[in-house]
Amino acid sequence: MLAKPEDVVDRDREWGLLTEFVTDPDPAMRLGIMSGRRRHGKSYLLQALSDRVGGLYVTAVREEGRLPAIQRFSDAIATHAGLRPGTLRLTDWREVLSNALDVTARSQTPLLVILCGSAMSVMHELLSGTKPLRGRAVIDLRLGAFDxxxxxxxxxxxxxxxxxxxxxxxxxxxxxxxxxxxxxxxxxxxxxxxxxxxxxxxxxxxxxxxxxxxxxxxxxxxxxxxxxxxxxxxxxxxxxxxxxxxxxxxxxxxxxxxxxxxxxxxxxxxxxxxxxxxxxxxxxxxxxxxxxxxxxxxxxxxxxxxxxxxxxxxxxxxxxxxxxxxxEDLARAFTRRYAHTLLPDGLPGPVGTTEVADPAARTKHEVDVIALALGERPQAPRVRIALLGEAKATAARRGTGDLQRLERIRTLLTDQGYDTTGTTLALFSLHGFYPDLVESAAGREDLLLVDLATLYGVG
The missing domain is CATH 1.10.10 (Arc Repressor Mutant, subunit A)
Known part of the structure; x- marks a missing residue:
């Protein structure tokens, strides 16, 4: 695998996928698709990859006309082949791509093309239905934001x-x-x-x-x-x-x-x-x-x-x-990605939200974070619940009242037929916890307190 440049932050999985694509010795032409929202770093990542392997990176300009775009692309191919700009005078995209194939063939290297764009619908439709590229792409990478x-x-x-x-x-x-x-x-x-x-x-x-x-x-x-x-x-x-x-x-x-x-x-x-x-x-x-x-x-x-x-x-x-x-979103993200190091059964299954009816109190409880046990399916009957959590971003610290509410919700779910025998109760707080709650958590294996330091993995 090609070493990832030091200035490329995170993106280990994406870099591994892309370098595997460009280092595959298969001589056949191969196509990759990359899409992602504006400012997610698509161009930065592909430019770094292109620099690493000596490839050609060309940016499209939406406002540019057809003929200027063809000429600019042709000049880029000429320069990459060691020719002077203007050497190639082409008027059709088919000719441009054919010349790109010829340049690659003379170098005795396979032609690898990665198409990239921020218009998600356009990028996704490239591989849909009866489109010519359907079934031809080796990778379809959707670049997300940093966690x-x-x-x-x-x-x-x-x-x-x-x-x-x-x-x-x-x-x-x-x-x-x-x-x-x-x-x-x-x-x-x-x-x-x-x-x-x-x-x-x-x-x-x-x-x-x-x-x-x-x-x-x-x-x-x-x-x-x-x-x-x-x-x-x-x-x-x-x-x-x-x-x-x-x-x-x-x-x-x-x-x-x-x-x-x-x-x-x-x-x-x-x-x-x-x-x-x-x-x-x-x-x-x-x-x-x-x-x-x-x-x-x-x-x-x-x-x-x-x-x-x-x-x-x-x-x-x-x-x-x-x-x-x-x-609340980050509390769920923490549960999906990082809580397995703290939960007794390790990695949880699906994570989301729910609403639990409380007939005796004539109310409903909104649950900010709920994780099913690994292997369980959402909305299936009598599933095992790995975690029940409440996330509050108020200025107040969380106390035993918050814990009692979660205990009540766990009891209601047990009465409704769900398996809560191994359920961890989790409180997420922006400003910490009262001492009596911290003391209580120290003596319980089913209670997890997550402050900002824990959320970010710095304490």
Missing amino acids: YRASRAFWQIDNPLVALQVHAVLGGAPGYRPVAARPHPNDGFASWLTRTLLDPGRAVYSRTETEYLLREDPRITHHTLYYDILTAIAQGASTPTKIGAALERQRNAVTHPLGVLESTSYIQREQDILRPRHPVITLADPVIRFNQLITLPQAAIVEQGFAEEAWQVAAPTFNSKILAPHF
């Missing part, structure tokens, strides 16, 4: 709380660091935020960035409709019917746009892990979520240069509608 721990390391943020806050507004897209720079330890999150996502002069200004993101997919043509849908979801509409009602439209009028937004990972549908219910629709892209909840409602004063004042007004919304659900 929250890798993101903190990449941004070099020492304070886990600041790392969480930055991740809540930018996610794990590595391409934001060069245009936003990391928060200075002496400034804090609020000062950094007003200089970046709330500064109309910055490339990372959330209104500008959201517009770029929505333009990435050619299916998004009626921008007003899509913005309205995103705003409705941001304000709490969580089903197609509720979203349609918020827009004063029929449910079927928003079905296609919701499908587009889900395929681009700008929204997500979360299924109850225990019971078949309508999935809950939420905003998945942190920048879009921040834009719809914070920037747009305050746009008038933000664009007049009053970012600090806008943030003071919007901070409560940030804490309740962005930071709190994001902390």
Whole structure:
């Protein structure tokens, strides 16, 4: 395997897959597809791979006309073959690719082509149905964001709380660091935020960035409709019917746009892990979520240069509608990826959320984190439950009352026929735990306390 360059952070699995692709001695022409959201580092990774193997990397320009694009690509092939730019005068893409094949054949090396793009629908359709490339691609790599721990390391943020806050507004897209720079330890999150996502002069200004993101997919043509849908979801509409009602439209009028937004990972549908219910629709892209909840409602004063004042007004919304659900997301991510080192049975199975009825109290309990045992299927009857968790991003520490609530939920699930004999109870807290709860956890094998240090693996 080719050694990964030191400046390529994380991406070990992706680098291994790509280097296996380019070092395979098979002489036949091979094709790879890479897709991923804007600023996920696709170009950076492929440029590093190309440099490592002496390949040719060419960037497409959307606004460029057909003939200039062909000529620029032809010049790139000529230069790569040791010829002067302008040597190849071609007018058809078939001729261009044929010449690329000829250049490769003279070098006695197999032709390897990796097509890469951010327009997810376009990239996915390349291999669908009756498309000519269907069945010809060796790899179909979808490059995701860094996970929250890798993101903190990449941004070099020492304070886990600041790392969480930055991740809540930018996610794990590595391409934001060069245009936003990391928060200075002496400034804090609020000062950094007003200089970046709330500064109309910055490339990372959330209104500008959201517009770029929505333009990435050619299916998004009626921008007003899509913005309205995103705003409705941001304000709490969580089903197609509720979203349609918020827009004063029929449910079927928003079905296609919701499908587009889900395929681009700008929204997500979360299924109850225990019971078949309508999935809950939420905003998945942190920048879009921040834009719809914070920037747009305050746009008038933000664009007049009053970012600090806008943030003071919007901070409560940030804490309740962005930071709190994001902390719950990371609690589930921790359970999927890291909790196996702390759980008695090791790696859990599917992780998600659920809602548990409490007939005696005439209420329902929302469970922030639930993990089934490894091998169990979601919504199957009488499944084994590995973990029940509550994640709270409030300023208060968690105490025995939170533990008692989880114990009550575990009892209810036992009464409903679920296997809870090996269930671990987990409390996730942004600001730690009261001493009596810590003391209780020290004497119990079924109780896990996860603070920010544990969440980020630094304590």
